[in-house]
Amino acid sequence: MDVITNLVNTCEQLPVTAEMVKDYSKKDTLLAEVYEYTTSGSWPNNIDKSSQIVFFHNRRDQLSIVSDCLMFNDRIVIPVSLRARVLKMLHRAHTGMVRMKQLARTLVYWPSIDKDIENIVRSCDQCAAVSKNPIKNTLCSWPISTKPWQRVHVDYAGPVEGTYYLVVVDSFSKWPEIVPTTSITSAATINILRKMFAQFGDPETLVTDNGTQFTSAQFHDFCKDRGIQHTRSPPFHPQSNGQAERFVDTLKRALGKLKGEGNTDASSYLFLQSYRSSPCTASPNGSSPAENFIGRKIRTFLDQLLPTDQLPNSHDTEMEKQFNNQHGARCRNFNVGDKVYVKDYRSINTTTWIPGTIQRRIGRTMYRVTVENNNFWIRHTNQLRRRDTPTSFDVPLDTMDTMDAIDWTPLSTTWPDRSPPTPAPILPGSPTAPSPKPIRKSTRTVKPPPKFVMKPNKKSYH
Numbered sequence: 001m002d003v004i005t006n007l008v009n010t011c012e013q014l015p016v017t018a019e020m021v022k023d024y025s026k027k028d029t030l031l032a033e034v035y036e037y038t039t040s041g042s043w044p045n046n047i048d049k050s051s052q053i054v055f056f057h058n059r060r061d062q063l064s065i066v067s068d069c070l071m072f073n074d075r076i077v078i079p080v081s082l083r084a085r086v087l088k089m090l091h092r093a094h095t096g097m098v099r100m101k102q103l104a105r106t107l108v109y110w111p112s113i114d115k116d117i118e119n120i121v122r123s124c125d126q127c128a129a130v131s132k133n134p135i136k137n138t139l140c141s142w143p144i145s146t147k148p149w150q151r152v153h154v155d156y157a158g159p160v161e162g163t164y165y166l167v168v169v170d171s172f173s174k175w176p177e178i179v180p181t182t183s184i185t186s187a188a189t190i191n192i193l194r195k196m197f198a199q200f201g202d203p204e205t206l207v208t209d210n211g212t213q214f215t216s217a218q219f220h221d222f223c224k225d226r227g228i229q230h231t232r233s234p235p236f237h238p239q240s241n242g243q244a245e246r247f248v249d250t251l252k253r254a255l256g257k258l259k260g261e262g263n264t265d266a267s268s269y270l271f272l273q274s275y276r277s278s279p280c281t282a283s284p285n286g287s288s289p290a291e292n293f294i295g296r297k298i299r300t301f302l303d304q305l306l307p308t309d310q311l312p313n314s315h316d317t318e319m320e321k322q323f324n325n326q327h328g329a330r331c332r333n334f335n336v337g338d339k340v341y342v343k344d345y346r347s348i349n350t351t352t353w354i355p356g357t358i359q360r361r362i363g364r365t366m367y368r369v370t371v372e373n374n375n376f377w378i379r380h381t382n383q384l385r386r387r388d389t390p391t392s393f394d395v396p397l398d399t400m401d402t403m404d405a406i407d408w409t410p411l412s413t414t415w416p417d418r419s420p421p422t423p424a425p426i427l428p429g430s431p432t433a434p435s436p437k438p439i440r441k442s443t444r445t446v447k448p449p450p451k452f453v454m455k456p457n458k459k460s461y462h
């Protein structure tokens with residue numbers, strides 16, 4: 001497959017979004033077929049072994065449809081026509097073959113994806129120009145840290161065009177910080193660290209090399225005052241500060257690769273975001289530094305690739321549940337044709353409820369409701385209640401489809417939780433609106449408000 005040639009022509013057309021994947025997949029004969037089988041749940045008995053469909057057939061138990069997108073586990077399946085562009089997205093920060101493969105495995109899938117990644121990295125001039133020398137063994141190994149920011153490694157990189165970079169790496173999560181600076185004195189270094197420690201707290205141990213800014217009395221006092229144990233790597237063994245050293249090396253290569261893709265600052269931030277958000281074998285569980293350091297994934301431009309249902313933390317269900325418990329709210333779902341009472345805002349002074357029928361759902365919590373005289377209102381579930389009695393204007397279900405001439409906002413739209421009252425259609429003098437049956441008082445037993453519970457699995461950020 002000519003992914004690489006293709007790639008050169010499509011560099012400028014980033015990024016690819018889940019919406020695009022959905023559209024292009026429909027035009028992809030193979031994926032359209034897989035989509036059909038996945039939706040129906042029945043695969044043909046005879047699978048053409050020479051076709052790529054065999055890859056999907058072998059994984060059929062892990063295939064699903066999310067927001068109309070074909071998924072392989074948590075990964076969105078990419079059609080042929082978009083693969084080159086997705087590869088370019090994954091390779092944007094030139095993080096190297098291993099990291100690129102790890103990143104891809106959290107997001108996208110197609111048969112032969114690993115091979116395509118190998119090809120793109122091998123044929124990348126920027127990657128080749130700065131490729132790593134054979135790895136030297138680290139002479140000194142540090143005890144394993146057990147929590148974030150327990151031991152941090154600090155070193156200077158540069159100068160690159162007159163700018164130095166103070167590099168700080170957390171040994172637990174491998175979360176890196178890079179601070180550009182023109183001065184590398186003790187005072188300047190302390191200033192940078194003071195800011196950083198205001199954000200993350202003082203580490204227990206700080207590891208540096210024997211640079212003069214780190215051997216000064218001033219720096220010694222800074223650490224002592226804060227109860228930070230300052231460890232310097234023994235002379236002639238600078239690799240003892242391995243973590244920062246290695247990261248400085250990675251950073252230098254990354255900046256080299258990103259040259260010509262914006263200024264150095266922009267490049268280093270692009271690199272930082274990519275590094276922090278990519279799965280990392282040296283970080284606990286092979287998760288991303290961000291997950292191990294701040295306890296969550298960070299959103300990047302790559303997140304546009306996945307359908308929104310699939311994004312982590314899109315809803316804090318724990319928190320929603322707690323809110324709902326506290327406020328006595330119940331999850332109310334209505335089906336088409338359900339009989340309801342609808343809040344009526346036509347009179348400014350009094351809100352009443354009038355009977356209606358659910359015509360369709362137009363959002364997670366919004367419904368279009370048919371009311372008297374074939375009018376309809378848009379209402380939030382909080383403005384709807386169930387009703388048992390029929391009314392004269394209840395519309396037979398099968399005629400409802402013809403009322404859908406207007407294009408309504410799709411389900412995925414985010415609606416405000418508390419919608420303002422929709423301007424009600426003015427009904428020609430209808431004081432005869434059937435008065436609602438008195439609303440039954442809820443017979444639900446009122447529970448005492450639950451105690452606030454801390455999430456036990458929530459990471460703390462020492």
Ligand SMILES: [Zn+2]
Nearest residue numbers: 094124126127
């Ligand atoms: Zn590259």
